[in-house]
Amino acid sequence: MFSNEEKKAFITRIVEKWFFPDFTNKLTWYVVTLGAGFILVPQPIKLFIINWLIKVFNVNSGLTLNLPDMEASTDYSIGVILVFMALSHNIGYKYFGLQKLIFEHKVRQEQRIGDYKLLEKFLIDFPSNCGSAILLKEHDFGNSFNREKLKQLDEFYYRWNGAEYHFIDPELTLKEKHCTRGVNSFCSR
Incomplete structure (x- = not known):
């Protein structure tokens, strides 16, 4: 069904994806982690980290911007939205990647059929x-x-x-x- 070279290429692709994931997969995991952080981390820790980042920005930017300190809220919508967006992006990316692979496989099949017909013509001529x-x-x-x-x-x-x-x-x-x-x-x- 599949040639040895196709099997070898498939295994190579899997190994490359496992050890060297593509950028969108890394980005998806970063966004999911950030969204999960918004959902799972307690409010005081979030406030401390966000206020610390604001102070670091103010000190290092050299600008005289005064960013207000964040206040506590129990809104988890940002985290849920980030997780949902990251997962939907990943599903869409995988879907279109799969469609691309299917299209490339069909093109290779058509090329093989064309080569087979030409080889038959060669053997007839x-x-x-x-x-x-x-x-x-x-x-x-x-x-x-x-x-x-x-x-x-x-x-x-x-x-x-x-x-x-x-x-x-x-x-x-x-x-x-x-x-x-x-x-x-x-x-x-």
């Missing part, structure tokens, strides 16, 4: 048991031969130089270029 291939394999070109037997090779030479006759898969492309270079070299002599 120049099968390994055609007269030209047998002549190339078995004949000593120091002797005379029937030029008609090279008809399929000549047709392949003229037809497979077009842009529509190139594979997408790098390995197939390399082999196709090697084959067409050899045919071009033979036919141009």
